[in-house]
Amino acid sequence: MNQIAPVKDEHSVIHSTFTIERTYPQSPDRVFHAFADKATVRRWRVDGDGFTVAEFSFDFRVGGGEVSRFSYGGGPEVRLDAQFQDIVPDQRIVFSYRMAIGPQPMSASLTTVELTPSGDGTRLTYTEQGAFFDGVDSAKGREEGTRGLLEALAAELQKWK
Secondary structure: OOOOOOOOOOOOEEEEEEEEEEEEOOOHHHHHHHHHOHHHHHHHHHOOOOEEEEEEEEOOOOOOEEEEEEEEOOOOOEEEEEEEEEEEOOOEEEEEEEEEEOOEEEEEEEEEEEEEEEOOEEEEEEEEEEEEEOOOOOHHHHHHHHHHHHHHHHHHHHOOO
C-alpha cells in the first residue's frame, strides 16, 4: 500500500458478515474498559510500530464517535469515522464505521461487540456486517485485520494487573 488506490470507473460492492469469538482471562468490566477508555483504545487499536497517527478523537457515548487518521510505513493515509449506536456497560457495544484510503472509500460496516462472563474471564463475540467498495478492501482482509486487533487487545489486557 505505498500509493493511494486509483479511483476506478467501475463501482461494485460486496456484502459480507463475519463473527470472531475469543475468550480473555479478564472480567467483562475490564474488557469493556479497554473499548471505552480513550488512551487504552489508542494504544491497542491505533498506535504501533511503523504507524504515524495524524488524528485520533474519541467520544464514547451513544451518538459519540471516533475519528482516526493514520498511515503505515509512509503509505497513504487511512481514515476511520465511527459512531456509537448502542452501549450497554460491560455487555455490548454497537458502532457503525466508514473507512477510506486517501480519497477512495473502502467500506462501511455495522459492528457488534458482545461481552459475556466465561468462568473468571470474558467471552467476546465480534460480529461485523460490511459493505466493501470497488475491490479496494475485502471481507477476508478485514477479518484478518480484526483478528490482529483482538490479539493486540489481549496483549494490552495482559499488561493490567
